[in-house]
Amino acid sequence: xxxxxxxxxxTTAFAEARFSPLLDRPLVISGxxxxxxxxxxxRMVSAPYVETTNISGGDVSVTRAGRGxxxxxxxxxxxxxxxxxxxxxxxxGDPRQLEGLFDLRLDGNRASWTLTLTPAxxxxxxxxxxxxxxxxxxxxxxxxxxxxxxxxSVDLLGPLAARMPASPTRAELTTxxxxxxx
Amino acid sequence: xxxxRRALLILAWVLVLALLGLLVARSLKVGSDLRSFMPPPSxxxxxLLMEQxxxxxxxxxxxxxxxxxxxxxxxxxxxxxxxxxxxxxxFTTVANGDFDLAxxxxxxxxxRYLLSxxxxxxxxxxxxxxxxxxxxxxxxxxxxAGMLQRWLPRDPTLETLKLAExxxxxxxxxxxxxxxxxxxxxxxxxxxxxxxxxxxAAQKAAIDALHAHFAALPQSAGATLTVSGPGYFSVxxxxxxxxxxxxIGALSTIGFxxxxxxxxxxxxxxxxxxxxxLSGGLAGLAALVAMFPQVHGITLAFGFTLLGVAQExxxxxxxxxxxxxxxLASVRRLWPLLLTAIASACIAYLAFYASGxxxxxxxxxxxxxxxxxxxxxxxxxLPQVLPAHSRDAASTPGLAGAxxxxxxxxxxxxxxxxxxxxxxxxxxxxxxxxxxxxxAALTPxxxxxxxxxxxxxxxxxxxxxRYLLVLRADSAEAVIERSEQLQPRIAQLIEDGALDGxxxxxxxxxxxxxxxxxxxxxPDRAALQAMLASATAGMPFRDGLFxxxxxxxxxxxxxxxxxxxxxxTSPLGQRLASMLVRxxxxxxxLATLSGVHDPAALRALDGGSGTVxxxxxxxASESLVAAYxxxxxxxxxxxxxxxxxxxxxxxxxxxxxxxxLGPMTLATFLVLAVERAMGTPISLFHLIALILxxxxxxxxxxxxxxxxxxxxxxCRTLHxxxxxxxxxxxxxxxxxxxxxxxxxxxxxxxxxxxxxxFCLSILMxxxxxxxxx
Numbered sequence: 001x002x003x004x005x006x007x008x009x010x011t012t013a014f015a016e017a018r019f020s021p022l023l024d025r026p027l028v029i030s031g032x033x034x035x036x037x038x039x040x041x042x043r044m045v046s047a048p049y050v051e052t053t054n055i056s057g058g059d060v061s062v063t064r065a066g067r068g069x070x071x072x073x074x075x076x077x078x079x080x081x082x083x084x085x086x087x088x089x090x091x092x093g094d095p096r097q098l099e100g101l102f103d104l105r106l107d108g109n110r111a112s113w114t115l116t117l118t119p120a121x122x123x124x125x126x127x128x129x130x131x132x133x134x135x136x137x138x139x140x141x142x143x144x145x146x147x148x149x150x151x152x153s154v155d156l157l158g159p160l161a162a163r164m165p166a167s168p169t170r171a172e173l174t175t176x177x178x179x180x181x182x
Numbered sequence: 183x184x185x186x187r188r189a190l191l192i193l194a195w196v197l198v199l200a201l202l203g204l205l206v207a208r209s210l211k212v213g214s215d216l217r218s219f220m221p222p223p224s225x226x227x228x229x230l231l232m233e234q235x236x237x238x239x240x241x242x243x244x245x246x247x248x249x250x251x252x253x254x255x256x257x258x259x260x261x262x263x264x265x266x267x268x269x270x271x272x273f274t275t276v277a278n279g280d281f282d283l284a285x286x287x288x289x290x291x292x293x294r295y296l297l298s299x300x301x302x303x304x305x306x307x308x309x310x311x312x313x314x315x316x317x318x319x320x321x322x323x324x325x326x327a328g329m330l331q332r333w334l335p336r337d338p339t340l341e342t343l344k345l346a347e348x349x350x351x352x353x354x355x356x357x358x359x360x361x362x363x364x365x366x367x368x369x370x371x372x373x374x375x376x377x378x379x380x381x382x383a384a385q386k387a388a389i390d391a392l393h394a395h396f397a398a399l400p401q402s403a404g405a406t407l408t409v410s411g412p413g414y415f416s417v418x419x420x421x422x423x424x425x426x427x428x429x430i431g432a433l434s435t436i437g438f439x440x441x442x443x444x445x446x447x448x449x450x451x452x453x454x455x456x457x458x459x460l461s462g463g464l465a466g467l468a469a470l471v472a473m474f475p476q477v478h479g480i481t482l483a484f485g486f487t488l489l490g491v492a493q494e495x496x497x498x499x500x501x502x503x504x505x506x507x508x509x510l511a512s513v514r515r516l517w518p519l520l521l522t523a524i525a526s527a528c529i530a531y532l533a534f535y536a537s538g539x540x541x542x543x544x545x546x547x548x549x550x551x552x553x554x555x556x557x558x559x560x561x562x563x564l565p566q567v568l569p570a571h572s573r574d575a576a577s578t579p580g581l582a583g584a585x586x587x588x589x590x591x592x593x594x595x596x597x598x599x600x601x602x603x604x605x606x607x608x609x610x611x612x613x614x615x616x617x618x619x620x621x622a623a624l625t626p627x628x629x630x631x632x633x634x635x636x637x638x639x640x641x642x643x644x645x646x647x648r649y650l651l652v653l654r655a656d657s658a659e660a661v662i663e664r665s666e667q668l669q670p671r672i673a674q675l676i677e678d679g680a681l682d683g684x685x686x687x688x689x690x691x692x693x694x695x696x697x698x699x700x701x702x703x704x705p706d707r708a709a710l711q712a713m714l715a716s717a718t719a720g721m722p723f724r725d726g727l728f729x730x731x732x733x734x735x736x737x738x739x740x741x742x743x744x745x746x747x748x749x750x751t752s753p754l755g756q757r758l759a760s761m762l763v764r765x766x767x768x769x770x771x772l773a774t775l776s777g778v779h780d781p782a783a784l785r786a787l788d789g790g791s792g793t794v795x796x797x798x799x800x801x802a803s804e805s806l807v808a809a810y811x812x813x814x815x816x817x818x819x820x821x822x823x824x825x826x827x828x829x830x831x832x833x834x835x836x837x838x839x840x841x842x843l844g845p846m847t848l849a850t851f852l853v854l855a856v857e858r859a860m861g862t863p864i865s866l867f868h869l870i871a872l873i874l875x876x877x878x879x880x881x882x883x884x885x886x887x888x889x890x891x892x893x894x895x896x897c898r899t900l901h902x903x904x905x906x907x908x909x910x911x912x913x914x915x916x917x918x919x920x921x922x923x924x925x926x927x928x929x930x931x932x933x934x935x936x937x938x939x940f941c942l943s944i945l946m947x948x949x950x951x952x953x954x955x
Contacts (some may be wrong), residue, residue, distance in 0.1 A: 019822045022334060027323040033568045045323070053325055058253070058814040061325050067317065072329060073360030075257075080325040088933065127328075 015164035021150035142177035212474035241379030257359035279362035311717035342548035364641035455496035456912035462556030466548035501902030505574035509565035535816035612858035618865035645774030653771035661771035682777025697743035845942035875935025
C-alpha cells in the first residue's frame with residue numbers, strides 16, 4: 001500500500017455512478033477529485049452540471065452555480081467521511097489510520113488488486129456495508145461504496161473515468177474495475 | 183430588687199423572646215426576587231423593563247460553553263447535553279446548532295406550506311416543481327444525499343429545511359462537527375429556562391440540573407461547563423450576598439463581644455446588654471412578618487447590620503452609670519437624650535420608607551421597630567435586671583488623661599469654615615461623574631463573569647441586552663400583522679447597517695391572512711398529480727415516490743391557520759410565546775435586536791402611529807435610578823427639616839441645636855467629598871449609608887454637646903462614645919472589605935462617616951467647663 005502513496009496535492013479525474021432506492025436508474029456525473037492533504041478534499045463536478053464540494057475541518061460545503069452554498073457537518077455524511085478517511089490513508093501511504101475503523105483485506109496481485117474495507121465499529125456498520133478499492137500497480141482505479149440503506153456509488157478514477165457508460169449497471173462497473181489491470 | 187426577682191424577670195424576658203423567635207421562625211418567608219431592591223417603575227418603559235428583567239425571553243436565556251477537550255468529544259458532549267435538557271421540564275428551548283428534522287412531530291409537518299415564505303413570491307406550478315426536482319437529483323448525486331434522501335418523498339421542495347434556516351439564530355456561530363463552536367474552540371449552547379431570570383431559587387434548581395446532566399454524560403470528567411446569563415447571575419449574587427453577610431455578621435459579633443468585655447469587664451452585664459438588641463431584632467422581624475407576605479433576604483442581611491445603632495443604648499447606660507448609682511437612676515438621667523437620639527434615628531430611617539422601594543421599605547419597618555423596641559427595652563427592662571453593683575467607667579485608666587487632652591485641644595471658630603471650604607474644593611476637583619446611574623453597578627457581579635457573558639453573547643449572536651423593539655396592538659394576531667409589515671423595512675435597515683439583526687415575532691409565525699394567501703396557492707390533489715407527472719417526465723424517480731408529498735399538500739389545504747395560541751402548543755411555539763406579552767388590554771410583541779448602530783433609524787419605524795417603540799433598557803433603567811434618587815433627596819430634605827425641628831425642640835435653643843446639627847451636617851458632606859475625591863460616583867446606596875452615618879453622628883454630637891460641668895461625667899461620655907465609635911467602625915469597617923459593591927459602599931461610607939462625625943463633634947462642641955474646685 002505504501003507504493004500508492006502520493007504527496008498532496010493529488011488531482012485525478014473521476015466519473016461517479018450513484019445508485020439510490022428512490023431512482024430507477026443511476027445518476028452519472030464526472031469531474032475531478034483533488035486531495036489537498038490531511039482531511040481537505042475537493043470534489044469538482046463538471047458534467048452534467050457544475051458543482052464544487054469542499055471538505056475540510058469536519059465541514060462540508062456544496063456550491064452549485066447560481067444556487068449558493070450549503071454547509072453541513074461531515075458527521076452527517078458518514079459514507080463521505082469513510083471515503084475521505086480511506087482515501088487519505090491510501091494516498092498518504094499510511095494504512096494505520098484505518099486501524100480500529102475498518103477490517104482490511106487485500107486480494108489479487110500487484111498488477112490487479114482489490115482492497116476491501118469492512119466497518120469495524122458499530123456506528124460505521126450501521127451506515128456502511130463496505131468500501132472496495134480496486135487498483136492496478138501503483139494507481140487507484142475504482143472506489144465502490146455500498147451503504148446499508150440501499151445507496152451505492154462507484155467512482156472510476158484516472159483514465160478509467162472516461163470509460164463510464166451513460167447508463168451503467170453494477171455488473172458492468174464491477175467488470176470495468178476488475179479489468180482495470182488488463 | 184431582690185436577686186430572685188431579677189432572675190425571674192430575666193427568665194421571663196428570655197422566654198418571651200424565645201416564643202417570639204419561634205413565632206417568627208414559623209411564619210417568616212424569605213424571598214429572593216432581586217427586583218424588590220430596585221426602584222419602583224413609573225413610566226411605561228420602566229414597567230416593561232422591570233417585567234423583562236424578570237420574565238422576558240432575554241432574562242430566561244442561559245449561555246453555555248463546554249471546553250477542555252478535543253473538538254470531536256466536545257461536539258459529542260454538546261449533543262448529549264442538548265438531548266438531556268430537551269427531556270427536562272425545567273428548560274423550554276435548547277439550541278446547539280444541531281438541527282435535526284427528525285425531531286419535529288410528524289403531525290406538524292403539513293404546516294410548513296403555511297409557515298414557509300416560498301409561495302409568497304413563487305407560484306406552485308409544474309415549471310417550479312421541475313426545477314426543484316432537478317436540484318434534488320443533483321442533491322442525490324452530492325455528498326448531501328444521505329441527509330436529504332429520507333425527506334425527499336415527503337418534502338421535495340425542502341420547505342422544512344428553509345424553515346429551519348429561517349428559525350436559526352441570525353448570527354449563528356460557526357458549526358464544527360455539526361454543533362456551534364466559538365473561535366476559542368468551545369462548544370456553545372443557548373438554553374431557555376422555564377423559570378424567570380430573577381427567581382434565584384428556581385434558577386438555582388435549573389442550573390444544578392444542568393450541571394447534573396452534564397456530569398452524567400460519558401467522558402464529561404475532563405471537560406468544563408461554563409454557564410452565563412441573567413439567571414446564573416442572580417444565583418451567584420444570591421450566594422455571594424448570603425455568604426458575605428454571614429461571614430461579616432460573624433466577624434462583627436465576635437469583635438463586638440471582645441470590645442464590650444474590654445470596656446466593661448463584666449460578662450454578666452455584657453450578656454444582659456445583648457438582650458435589648460435581641461429584642462429589637464425579633465420585634466423588627468415580627469413587624470415584617472405581620473406587614474409583608476415575604477421578607478427579602480437582603481433586608482435581613484442589611485437590617486441586622488443597621489440595627490447595630492441600637493447597641494449604643496445599653497452602652498450609654500453601662501458607661502454613664504456612676505459608682506453606687508442604681509441602673510434605674512442612671513437610665514432616668516439619660517433618657518431625655520436617648521429618646522432624642524432614638525426619635526432622630528427613626529426619622530432618618532423614615533427616608534428609607536419614603537424611597538418607595540419595597541426592599542428598602544421592609545428595611546425601614548425592620549429598623550424603626552427594632553430601634554424602638556431596643557430603646558424601650560433599655561429604658562424599662564434592662565435597668566431592672568442589671569447587677570446591683572457596677573464599675574464606674576470614669577475610673578478607666580487613661581480615660582481622664584485622654585479627656586483632658588481633648589478638652590485642651592484648640593477649638594478655633596474657623597474650623598467649620600475650613601471644613602466647608604475643604605468640602606467645596608474636593609467636590610470641585612473630584613474626577614468622574616458625580617452620580618452613579620448605572621443599575622448594573624449596584625448589582626454585585628464580578629467583572630470576570632460579565633466579561634465571560636459578553637464573550638459568549640457575542641459568539642452566540644445572542645440579542646443585545648440594551649435595546650428591545652416593542653410592537654403594540656389590540657390582539658396577539660394584530661401584533662403579528664404589525665410585525666409582518668415591519669419585516670421588509672427592518673431587513674432594509676439591516677442591509678443599510680443600522681443594526682446587525684432582529685428577531686421579530688412574525689419570523690416564527692406569519693399572520694393568518696398570509697397563511698391563507700399561501701394556502702390558496704396550493705393545488706388540489708388532481709392538479710398536483712398532473713403537475714408532478716409533467717415535472718418528472720424523463721427523470722429517473724420511481725413511480726409513486728412522491729405520494730407522501732401529495733398527501734401533505736392536500737392536508738395543508740384543509741388546515742386552519744395557526745394562531746399564536748395554537749402555535750404555542752408546538753415544540754417551536756415556546757419561542758414565540760415568550761415574545762408576546764399581554765398587558766392592560768393590549769398585546770405587546772417584543773422583538774430582540776442585535777448590534778444596534780443607529781437607534782434613531784429604529785425609532786423612526788413608528789412613523790407617528792404609536793405602535794412601535796424602541797425600548798432603550800439602559801436609558802430606561804438610568805431614568806429609573808435618577809427618578810429614584812430625586813425621591814430619596816426629597817425625603818432627605820424633609821428628614822432634615824424634621825430633624826432640625828426635633829433637635830431644636832428637644833434642646834430648646836437654636837445655638838445648642840447648631841452645636842449638634844453643625845458637626846453632623848459638615849461631617850456628612852465631608853464623607854461625600856472624600857468619596858468623590860477618590861473618584862467614586864455616588865450611588866443610591868451611598869446616600870442611604872450617609873443617612874445611617876448621620877444618625878450615628880447625631881448621637882455623638884448630642885452627648886458631647888451636653889455640658890454637665892462634671893468632669894467624671896465628661897469622662898463617661900467619652901468612654902461611651904469611644905465604645906460606640908469603635909463598635910460602629912468594627913461593624914462597618916468589616917462591611918467595607920466586602921466584595922459586593924453595595925455592601926462596600928455602605929461599609930466605607932459609614933466607617934468614614936463615624937470617624938468624621940466623632941472628630942468634628944468633639945472639635946465643634948462647646949468647651950467643657952471643668953468643675954471649679
